[in-house]
């Protein structure tokens with residue numbers, strides 16, 4: 001079980017109750033709406049309009065409220081930082097070019 005990174009609260013489309021959609025540190029999502037509980041894809045993953053909104057980045061606009069727990073999402077999906085030696089080398093080249101021109 002991985003840590004919860006963000007939590008969105010959506011109003012149900014029937015107007016009764018609210019659903020909570022969670023984003024975990026490993027990039028997976030879950031929801032407590034009936035759609036998420038009923039639908040299971042062939043590969044065992046579940047989805048609903050709420051988790052899809054989270055994955056498409058539209059959840060912040062569609063939700064009633066959002067809570068950011070400040071965690072990092074799936075380290076593998078983040079761009080690797082430039083190694084310090086290489087960054088210094090690039091700055092060095094830019095510096096030399098400015099001196100010569």
Ligand SMILES: [Zn+2]
Nearest residue numbers: 031033048050
């Ligand atoms: Zn849902």
